[in-house]
Amino acid sequence: MNETEIATGERVTEGDLLVILRHSPHGSSWLREGLDTALVAAAFGQRVSLLFSGDGVLALLDGQQAGALGQKGTHGVIDMLAMYDIETLLVDAHALISRGLSTEDLLLPVSVVEGAALPKLLDQHRLVLNF
Template identity: 45%
Template sequence: MADVGTSTRKRQLLVLRHAPYHGAAARAAVDLALAMAAFEQDVELLFLGDGVLQLLKDQAADALGRKSLGRILSSLPLYDIERVYVDAAALARFAIAADALVLPVEPLAEAEIHALMNACDQLVSC
């Protein structure tokens, strides 16, 4: 007989692809990640393509009348979101160094990105 009190937590990956202030998609994806974490879901984030721009430290969000996504993302460890991956090719394309990011990330090559996506139970592309 199965133990009703135990549950298997699923590995969930959110893929963030949008530039930080081009529409509402980037902010909505970050809000989704925080909400999932608040409900004790295991959440991992992968920033692909233009999405890596969300991780930059010095964002001029105030000039646009918005809150800085970089500041919000820097709080991810407070929500126990500690597995954050980035597209290494996108970092190179934008010439972004690791010290220019708001939090530590793990750069992944294309093959590693595919392996990560295949290893997750649920994949949400934002």
């Protein structure tokens, strides 16, 4: 799978659950609670894909630390994804570019998805949860 294939829709990611993450690591519990849902679904044997969109792309930034608020942050969870067989990591192209980021700034290898490919991506999952 590469970004061209996804962008042109020739090959589309399939799965049971697509979790869309739209919030940054610190400042709210949305990202952590969304990731928790993904981990639990994977632990129950579902095929899980993650789509990082909006500020959610910041979850993948390299060099993160625990926050000043005494919370654990989410980078530890990101590191554990492979252990849970969550390997389909998708990033919204616009979210990345508009924040001046490229895939080289990220912790893990990801597939970049163009906006035009999103409807098909949603369609190819049995369940979509938005956080």
